[in-house]
Amino acid sequence: MSLPAYEPVLLKYANQRGMHTLEAYLAHGGYGAAKKALTTMKPAEVIQAVKDSGLRGRGGAGFPCGMKWSFVPPPDRVPGPRYLCVNADESEPGTFKDRYIMEGDPHELLEGIIIACYAIGANTAYIYIRGELVLAAKILEKAVEEAYRHGALGPNALGSGFRVDCTVHRGAGAYICGEETGLLSSLEGGRGYPRIKPPFPAVVGAFGHPTIINNVETIANVPHIIERGAAWFKSVGPSDDPGPKIYCISGHVKKPGYYEGPMGITIRSLIHDYAGGMMDERPLKAIIAGGSSCPWIAPDKIDTPLGFESLKKVKTMFGSAGTIILNDSVCVVDAMWNILRFYAHESCGQCTPCREGTGWLAQIFERIEKGGGREDDIATILDVCDNMRGKTICVLSDAAAWPVQSILDVKNYPDAAIFRPEVEAHIREKKCPMGKHAPAFKEAVRQHGRISPRLVV
Amino acid sequence: MSFTFTPERRAKLDALVTRYPKKQAALLPALRLAEEQAGCIDFDAMEHIAEILDVSPAKVLGVFTFYTHYRRPGTGKFLVQVCATLPCALRGAESVFDRLASELGIGQDETTKDGMFTLKKVECLASCGSAVCVQVNDDYYENITADKVPDLIRQLKEKK
Numbered sequence: 015m016s017l018p019a020y021e022p023v024l025l026k027y028a029n030q031r032g033m034h035t036l037e038a039y040l041a042h043g044g045y046g047a048a049k050k051a052l053t054t055m056k057p058a059e060v061i062q063a064v065k066d067s068g069l070r071g072r073g074g075a076g077f078p079c080g081m082k083w084s085f086v087p088p089p090d091r092v093p094g095p096r097y098l099c100v101n102a103d104e105s106e107p108g109t110f111k112d113r114y115i116m117e118g119d120p121h122e123l124l125e126g127i128i129i130a131c132y133a134i135g136a137n138t139a140y141i142y143i144r145g146e147l148v149l150a151a152k153i154l155e156k157a158v159e160e161a162y163r164h165g166a167l168g169p170n171a172l173g174s175g176f177r178v179d180c181t182v183h184r185g186a187g188a189y190i191c192g193e194e195t196g197l198l199s200s201l202e203g204g205r206g207y208p209r210i211k212p213p214f215p216a217v218v219g220a221f222g223h224p225t226i227i228n229n230v231e232t233i234a235n236v237p238h239i240i241e242r243g244a245a246w247f248k249s250v251g252p253s254d255d256p257g258p259k260i261y262c263i264s265g266h267v268k269k270p271g272y273y274e275g276p277m278g279i280t281i282r283s284l285i286h287d288y289a290g291g292m293m294d295e296r297p298l299k300a301i302i303a304g305g306s307s308c309p310w311i312a313p314d315k316i317d318t319p320l321g322f323e324s325l326k327k328v329k330t331m332f333g334s335a336g337t338i339i340l341n342d343s344v345c346v347v348d349a350m351w352n353i354l355r356f357y358a359h360e361s362c363g364q365c366t367p368c369r370e371g372t373g374w375l376a377q378i379f380e381r382i383e384k385g386g387g388r389e390d391d392i393a394t395i396l397d398v399c400d401n402m403r404g405k406t407i408c409v410l411s412d413a414a415a416w417p418v419q420s421i422l423d424v425k426n427y428p429d430a431a432i433f434r435p436e437v438e439a440h441i442r443e444k445k446c447p448m449g450k451h452a453p454a455f456k457e458a459v460r461q462h463g464r465i466s467p468r469l470v471v
Numbered sequence: 472m473s474f475t476f477t478p479e480r481r482a483k484l485d486a487l488v489t490r491y492p493k494k495q496a497a498l499l500p501a502l503r504l505a506e507e508q509a510g511c512i513d514f515d516a517m518e519h520i521a522e523i524l525d526v527s528p529a530k531v532l533g534v535f536t537f538y539t540h541y542r543r544p545g546t547g548k549f550l551v552q553v554c555a556t557l558p559c560a561l562r563g564a565e566s567v568f569d570r571l572a573s574e575l576g577i578g579q580d581e582t583t584k585d586g587m588f589t590l591k592k593v594e595c596l597a598s599c600g601s602a603v604c605v606q607v608n609d610d611y612y613e614n615i616t617a618d619k620v621p622d623l624i625r626q627l628k629e630k631k
């Protein structure tokens with residue numbers, strides 16, 4: 015197999031050193047698309063172009079971008095300011111793509127922001143960037159300054175008479191601020207508590223005003239759509255789920271990293287053509303296609319194309335395109351415990367099913383891994399999962415339950431038949447059959463003292 | 472021992488406040504400015520910020536404690552944060568952490584006696600393609616293996 019013929023779009027310049035400056039950006043025609051949009055198109059025409067392109071959000075849910083923009087109510091119905099929030103929280107385990115846009119080609123993002131602001135009638139944009147990404151934040155801040163000096167940002171953006179202000183807003187280490195309403199709470203100076211929807215942010219968002227929240231990569235696509243047209247965009251990858259895409263691949267492959275290609279390359283191609291094949295030539299055990307929240311799928315799904323629609327058909331999701339590859343050295347229980355510990359740590363604590371459920375699941379998986387499994391554990395786990403799904407303010411709770419169900423709930427996830435026997439073996443043998451955690455369960459409790467008394471045998 | 476922003480940082484904060492329709496929205500950036508100035512954020516800084524932004528000190532404390540990335544008082548000069556989430560775990564995060572712990576002689580959330588190093592396990596740093604990722608203060612150290620740990624520590628010690 016070989017790579018499809020494809021010329022990078024999103025990372026064309028980002029992958030070259032020193033291309034993050036305004037000068038370099040202008041030298042290859044930068045801000046031309048924004049000028050075109052703001053001076054020759056009506057906002058509705060921009061929205062229509064994005065709708066026609068079929069661009070779907072790259073932040074996780076894959077919601078059609080143009081449609082989202084059209085949810086902003088007209089000023090006669092809801093007067094006052096509108097806001098654009100760019101989601102640069104990039105916290106879903108396995109995901110590391112937005113960072114390279116911001117570090118390598120920040121003006122591409124800013125140009126997309128200017129066009130998006132114009133389309134939705136927002137004069138103010140905030141880029142909410144996770145606190146750990148210090149370098150990206152610095153580069154962005156510098157780029158924002160340059161864009162103001164150039165007149166791309168400011169009261170008269172690119173000579174159009176339209177005002178666009180943009181501020182880089184740094185978070186401080188909380189996954190939940192990537193959830194769009196958690197992001198808004200954090201932006202407003204509070205804890206990153208998600209809010210009940212409806213009202214949706216497009217109607218009542220930042221500071222109580224209509225707000226559109228989009229992922230960095232989504233916005234970075236926009237200038238290219240304006241420049242080359244919706245038809246071009248649709249021609250990249252499958253026409254029902256199109257566009258350029260940055261794939262992240264991590265775990266047990268030879269060359270983990272981020273690769274740009276058309277939407278719809280297969281998992282096999284990502285592993286073998288892009289990422290150099292399986293690490294140490296060991297066999298594939300499980301695929302997490304789009305970030306840690308996604309249901310796991312078995313190796314026989316390797317020829318599935320990576321896309322929002324295609325992955326739905328095999329009972330998983332494309333999410334944020336963070337593909338994690340597990341080989342046969344991985345213990346299913348150990349890996350799931352790791353994922354659950356993440357969600358337990360990151361739950362904001364507002365909803366009981368999520369706050370308690372994530373913690374219990376993590377503890378039960380830890381206990382099973384350390385040899386304290388009980389016969390009724392799987393039933394208990396699935397019961398906890400049931401109580402976590404569809405009952406909370408945001409979907410972090412569901413996101414923690416999905417992967418667990420995907421390895422245990424054979425009725426709803428056929429691939430669970432592949433993974434469940436390994437969990438059952440842990441419980442039956444009262445140890446990790448792979449010897450990942452040697453200490454006997456009681457010894458582990460003595461050493462770590464971390465397991466909830468409620469769950470101790 | 473009270474905390475006051477330097478005139479330069481105060482001016483920066485005042486300018487920042489104008490970027491938001493509500494003063495309080497500058498709370499997270501204000502905490503960053505305090506952290507930058509003092510190396511960590513203490514109660515005095517929180518009270519000072521509360522006063523400037525017209526919110527209660529309790530509100531500032533509540534927000535501060537929600538976020539894990541701000542520096543608490545007592546943090547070492549080098550805050551060594553090892554990513555332990557699945558993609559990094561698959562490539563040896565545990566052994567990187569253990570090696571750091573044994574070389575530095577400290578455990579999770581502890582600081583060396585000389586106040587140089589604090590060691591922490593953290594969640595995904597958005598660098599899973601270059602696992603294992605270790606963040607030290609503002610910088611990312613990528614593709615770290617247990618073998619590279621002594622060198623990393625040496626590099627940091629030379630930095631002081």
Ligand SMILES: Cc1cc2nc3c(=O)[nH]c(=O)nc-3n(C[C@H](O)[C@H](O)[C@H](O)COP(=O)(O)O)c2cc1C
Binds near residue numbers: 071190193408409
């Ligand atoms: C728990 C949770 C965490 C999320 N984290 C992120 C994130 O880090 N970055 C992101 O862009 N979207 C994240 N999302 C998705 C956002 O809520 C939102 O759907 C997205 O930013 C919308 O942008 P898009 O339409 O351009 O994809 C997260 C969602 C949830 C429920």
Ligand code: SF4
Binds near residue numbers: 208360364408409
């Ligand atoms: S589901 Fe979890 S993370 Fe989301 S609001 Fe409720 S407690 Fe917070």
Ligand code: FES
Binds near residue numbers: 109560595
């Ligand atoms: S898992 Fe370590 S950086 Fe993502």
